Amino acid sequence: MYERLLPIALLLGSNVFMTFAWYGHLKYKSTPLMAVILVSWGIAFFEYCLMVPANRLGSAVYSAPQLKGMQEVLTLLVFAGFSTWYLGQPLKWNHWAGFGLIAVATWLIFLD
Incomplete structure (x- = not known):
């Protein structure tokens, strides 16, 4: 169980850092x-400190495409919260629909 959850937790943390690195400056x-x-480069360093181990450890349980897919969904979830609460730009129905299609992808x- 630990082997499956740790990569996800690391991916989630890395996405928080990367979202701030890429979009945090829009308030300034x-x-x-x-x-x-x-x-942004300084913030991205910490993102890499989490992303690289997430992929290294995760590759023992997940395939590279599965890791990438998880990373994309986590990125969108983190971004949705960030856009709403930090930037004050809530997502509209079409944003959610597009993100939903990525979740379906x-x-x-993950299908065999």
């Missing part, structure tokens, strides 16, 4: 772009 549009890039990846 007056900050110079070079500063935003450097801060991930489900397909």
Whole structure:
């Protein structure tokens, strides 16, 4: 059970860092772009510190396509919360529908 859950937890944590690295600066549009890039790189370092072990450990239980599919669904879940609560931009029905289609695609990846 631990072998199955730890990669998911690490992927979730890495997605929190990466979402802040990619989109957190949108609240600070007056900050110079070079500063935003450097801060984003710094945040992305911590994302890699979680993502690489998640994939390494997860590969003992999941295939690479399964890991990628999980990562995409987790990214969308983290982003949905981030967009709503941090950026103040709640998702609309069509966003949820598109994200749902990606979730269906991930489900397909897990079929034998």
